Amino acid sequence: MAVRIGFIGAGGNANWHMDMLRDVADAQVVAVTDLAFDKAKAAGEKHGAKPYSSHKVMLEEEKLDCCYISVPPYQHGEPEIDVIHKGLPFFVEKPLATSWDLVADIAERIEKRGIGTCVGYQIRYLDIMDRAKKMLEGAFVNMVQGHYVCGAIGGWYTRLALSGGQITEQATHMLDLMRFLLGDVEWVCASKRQGVVVTADTLDASALGKGSVSSQTAGLQLHDYNIWDATTLLMQFESGTPGTFVCSCQVNYMFEVLLDIFTTDFRLKIDYEKMAIIRKVGGETTTEVIQADTSPKIDATFINAVKTGDFSKVRSNYADAMKSLAVSLAAVESAETGEIVLATD
Numbered sequence: 001m002a003v004r005i006g007f008i009g010a011g012g013n014a015n016w017h018m019d020m021l022r023d024v025a026d027a028q029v030v031a032v033t034d035l036a037f038d039k040a041k042a043a044g045e046k047h048g049a050k051p052y053s054s055h056k057v058m059l060e061e062e063k064l065d066c067c068y069i070s071v072p073p074y075q076h077g078e079p080e081i082d083v084i085h086k087g088l089p090f091f092v093e094k095p096l097a098t099s100w101d102l103v104a105d106i107a108e109r110i111e112k113r114g115i116g117t118c119v120g121y122q123i124r125y126l127d128i129m130d131r132a133k134k135m136l137e138g139a140f141v142n143m144v145q146g147h148y149v150c151g152a153i154g155g156w157y158t159r160l161a162l163s164g165g166q167i168t169e170q171a172t173h174m175l176d177l178m179r180f181l182l183g184d185v186e187w188v189c190a191s192k193r194q195g196v197v198v199t200a201d202t203l204d205a206s207a208l209g210k211g212s213v214s215s216q217t218a219g220l221q222l223h224d225y226n227i228w229d230a231t232t233l234l235m236q237f238e239s240g241t242p243g244t245f246v247c248s249c250q251v252n253y254m255f256e257v258l259l260d261i262f263t264t265d266f267r268l269k270i271d272y273e274k275m276a277i278i279r280k281v282g283g284e285t286t287t288e289v290i291q292a293d294t295s296p297k298i299d300a301t302f303i304n305a306v307k308t309g310d311f312s313k314v315r316s317n318y319a320d321a322m323k324s325l326a327v328s329l330a331a332v333e334s335a336e337t338g339e340i341v342l343a344t345d
C-alpha cells in the first residue's frame, strides 16, 4: 500500500530526499510545501505532487501517512507541532533546532502522542558504521579525534541566529557519529575563532588586523556573516574516553571530515565514505581500507517504519538526536563562557 508523503520545505536537501524516495517501494510524494511557492511548484511538477505555500493548508487538505520536515534550523517549531497535532509520523532534518527549549517542547508532544520519528543523520546507516560499531564493542578506546574542515556554504548558514553556526548545523554529523560509535558525551570544553570574514552584525571591522582579510571578501559578505570560523572541543565521553574535535568553515581549499579512533588493539580512521583499519599483525603494521556502500538507506528505513509502525530500525529518532544537539549547544555555551559544560541535560 502506498505511503502518502507530504514535504515541508522544498530546498536542496528536500529535493535530494524526494529523488531518493523514487526508489523506495510504496513511497509516494503527494504534496510539497515551501514558503517560496515556486520551489514547491517545481518539486511538485517533478514528482507529481500538489504544491502548497503553507504546510497548514497542506495538512488540512491532504490525506497523508507521514511528513518530511526539511527547513533551515531557525524555521523549526510550527511545522513539527502541526504535524504532531495531526498525529503523523515525521522525518526531520538535523539539526533539530537551535534552541533547547523548543526541542524539549516538541519532544514532550511527540512522547504524549506516541509519534514515530526519524532524524536525518544518514551517516549512521552506512555499512562501514555497522562494522566499526561491532569492532568497538568490547574494545578499549583510548581516545578519539575528529575534524570537519571545509569552506562556508552560503545563505542562512552564515548567520548564527539562523543556522546555529558550523558546530550546530554541519559538524553535528560527526558529533552524532561519535555518539553512535562511542556512546554519550558527558561534558565539553570549547574555544572558538571569529573574524576571518568581516561582519557588521557582530564585529567591528577596525578590530581586525590590517591585511587580515581582503576588502573584496569583507565587502562581499558584509552584514551576512557572523558564524564562527573555527570551533575546537575537548570532550569527555560517559565511557571515560577522552576526545577532541575541531571544525572550521574557513578552509576553503578543502573538504575533509574525519574520525580517528584509537583503541589498544587497532585504529579506525573513518571518513564519510571509507574506513581504514590499522593494526599490527605479526610485527607488521597493516592497513585494510573498506569503501562504504553509499546507497542511501535512511529513506527506505523511515518509510518501512511508517508502513509497519515499527520504528526500531530507525537509528536516530527525535529523542536520540536531542543528545547530539545537546553536545553542540554545550560547545557553544562553553566557547562563550570559558566554562566546562555538561552535555547530558
Ligand SMILES: NC(=O)c1ccc[n+]([C@@H]2O[C@H](COP(=O)([O-])OP(=O)(O)OC[C@H]3O[C@@H](n4cnc5c(N)ncnc54)[C@H](O)[C@@H]3O)[C@@H](O)[C@H]2O)c1
Pocket: 008, 009, 010, 011, 012, 013, 014, 033, 034, 035, 036, 039, 055, 070, 071, 072, 073, 075, 079, 093, 094, 095, 120, 121, 122, 155, 169
Ligand atoms: N542530512 C544531511 O546530510 C543534510 C544535507 C543538507 C541539508 N540538510 C539539512 O536540511 C535542512 C534544509 O537544508 P537545505 O540545504 O535544503 O536548505 P535550503 O535553503 O536549500 O532549503 C530550505 C527550504 O525551506 C523553505 N522553508 C523555510 N521555512 C519553511 C516553512 N516554515 N515551511 C515551508 N518551507 C520552508 C525555504 O523556503 C527553502 O526553500 C537544514 O536543516 C540542513 O541542515 C541536511
